[in-house]
Amino acid sequence: MDFFVVPTVTFRVLYVWFAIEHGRRRILHFNVTDHPSSTWVVQQLRETFPFDTAPRHLIFDRDATFSAQVVSTVKSFGTEPTRTAPRSPWHNGVAERWIGSFRRELLDHVVVFNERHLQRLLRDYLAYYHDDRTHLGLAKATPASRPPQVRPAGSAAVVSLPRLGGLYHRYEWRAVA
Numbered sequence: 001m002d003f004f005v006v007p008t009v010t011f012r013v014l015y016v017w018f019a020i021e022h023g024r025r026r027i028l029h030f031n032v033t034d035h036p037s038s039t040w041v042v043q044q045l046r047e048t049f050p051f052d053t054a055p056r057h058l059i060f061d062r063d064a065t066f067s068a069q070v071v072s073t074v075k076s077f078g079t080e081p082t083r084t085a086p087r088s089p090w091h092n093g094v095a096e097r098w099i100g101s102f103r104r105e106l107l108d109h110v111v112v113f114n115e116r117h118l119q120r121l122l123r124d125y126l127a128y129y130h131d132d133r134t135h136l137g138l139a140k141a142t143p144a145s146r147p148p149q150v151r152p153a154g155s156a157a158v159v160s161l162p163r164l165g166g167l168y169h170r171y172e173w174r175a176v177a
Helices: 038-048 068-076 089-107 115-131
Strands: 002-007 013-021 026-033 057-060 080-083 156-163 168-175
Touching: 002 089, 013 038, 013 089, 013 115, 026 038, 026 115, 038 068, 057 089, 068 080, 089 115
Parallel strands: 057 080
Antiparallel strands: 002 013, 013 026, 156 168
């Protein structure tokens, strides 16, 4: 899990919290706030891992928001909390890579108006990220396990399906009758 900040058009700073599964690179849960606290993070963890679905390990940095209250909650789930070394973002490289992808692929192209707008952008981006964006580390599959499409037999055409308001596209083979 990790935080990153997003400035709005009015220079308000919003904090995005997310939990990512390292194996499939799936975002398990995210939320946005302008005042993160330990109590808020604990609630996000409860929403992320309901009904004994917590992983064996949870990696997070030394942010003051991830206090003893957060650590004790993680332990109560039966999960081993692992803190990264100070000033070592590469220790949680999968999370840092996702933050970079989100910034490059979306935030570099849009201006965030407010918290609700950022929530919508995150939902739309995650739909694209999970279902359409392929990863070399996943053998060109998506986090939602969509394998690469094979060209159909006979004549076929490539069809473009816009994603994120046309910012990106997904291309599929369609048989031509």
